[in-house]
Amino acid sequence: MKQAGKKAALIGALVSLVVSGSALAEMCYDRSVQGHRLVVDSHLHFQPFSGPHLNHQVLVEYLQRAGIQYANVYGIGQTRIEDWACLNGGDCSGNTVIAPTMKNDFVNGVNMNAYPRTAVQLRASMTFPDLQNPEGIVDRMAILDREFPGLFQWMGEANLVKQALFSYGHEAATLEDIANWAPFMAKLAERNMPLALHSDMGNDEDDYGYVHLMEAVLEQYPDNTVVWMHLGTSREQDDLDPAEHVAEMSRLMDAHPNLWFDISWNVLYDGYFRDANRRGPYVEFLNQYASRILTGTDVVASSYTSYNDYLRALEQNSFINQYLDKRAFRYIALGQSYFDLLDIDDVAPPVC
Ligand SMILES: [Zn+2]
Structure with missing residues (x-):
């Protein structure tokens, strides 16, 4: 028996x-x-530049409806402070200053704790750091950790240099600023927290004029995972030569094993990916470095953002995926790179 x-x-x-x-x-x-839609939106702003944010649960419902399985919850690294005064009936006629604040991170933290179980797995990101004034960053990280134990696992999107904000009081971080990042970079490395940086490579007058700033970061902090957003492009730079751009990124990827790139934002779709004459080198680059590439929509959600707005961004940002080889599709669109980076116990399926 x-x-x-x-x-x-x-x-x-x-x-x-x-x-x-x-x-x-x-x-x-x-x-x-x-289809070829991405399923991990690693670049999503739950907080707007100004005004009321979209209801947290409504945005999570959008994600679920669109087939998103994982998302990073970003605030926004640049808040239009004066707009709050306008919205509250105060005087907002002065200079418009844009600056990072901790408000976003608190709102996101409260919302995530209020609705902890969602069909979409969310990870909170600290978006407050002002990289030009890094002195208080470690203390503020501790405040968020005390307030929301274990919740924040990512930092960014923070601005190393963002020319779009120059007229709002933002300046590029200097080499001296970057040297002063050491205390918070040590904390990030200790807990394996990626730092996502927006950093323009240059502009149409000087293609790679700001690359030395990112190189200073990579050289001084080799133990930190740095995710360079949007392949370093911006609205100020939509005329890079694809072969040259890819050569520059490949050089940096080869020299710095903890450097990753993010391919979110419709600037890439508009300026580079949808153009059959420009797409080729990027597809090759993504295939080669797929295990260190992340994707997302870069939607900045506000109370006006509809499901269709999200869907449009999702379609545009997923467009390039159809050209990837099987391995790259699995790493990028199906999220294996993201799982590996955050040590998530999940496996993307093989691609047929
Ligand atoms: Zn962004």
């Missing part, structure tokens, strides 16, 4: 092994049927 039971158990195990084996083969991701 005992022997027969063992035998039955063995047969059962064998049967389930065979079944799961064939199930695994069937479980491969079929792009021709399932």
Whole structure:
């Protein structure tokens, strides 16, 4: 009897092994049927530049409806302070200053704790750091950790240099500023927290004029994972030569193993990816470095953001995925890079 039971158990195990084996083969991701939309939105701003934010649960419902499985919860690294005065009936006629604040992170933290169980797995990001004035960053990290234990696992999107904000009082971080990042960079490295940086490579007059700033970061902090947003592009720079741009990024990727790139934002779609004459080098680059590439929509959600707004951004930012090889598609669109970076116990399916 005992022997027969063992035998039955063995047969059962064998049967389930065979079944799961064939199930695994069937479980491969079929792009021709399932499409090429990204499923991990690693670059999503839950807080707007100004005005009321979109209800947290409504945005999470958008994500769920659009098939998103994981998302990073960013605030926004530049808040229009004066607008709050306008909205509250105060005087907002003075200079418009844009500056990072901790307000976003508190709002996101409160919302995430209020609705901890969602179908979409969320990870909170500290968006407050002012990289030009890094002195208080470690203390503020501690405040968020005390207020929201274990919640924040990411830092950014923070601005190393963002020319779009120059007329609002923002300046590029200097080499001296970067040297002063050491205390918070040590904390980030200690807890394996990626730092996502917006940093313009240059502009149409000087293609790579700001690259030395990012290089200073990478050279001084080799133990930190740095995610360079938007492949370093911006609205101020939509005329990079793709082959040159890719050569520059490849050089940096090869020299700095903890450097990652993010391909979110429709600037990339508008200026580079949708143009068949410009797309080629980027596809090659993404295929080659797929395991250190992250994707997302870069939607900056406000109370006016509709589901269709989100969907449009999702479609545009997913466009490039259809040209990726199977391996790169799995790493980028299906999230394997993201899982690896954050040590998430999940596995993207193989691509058929
Ligand atoms: Zn962004």
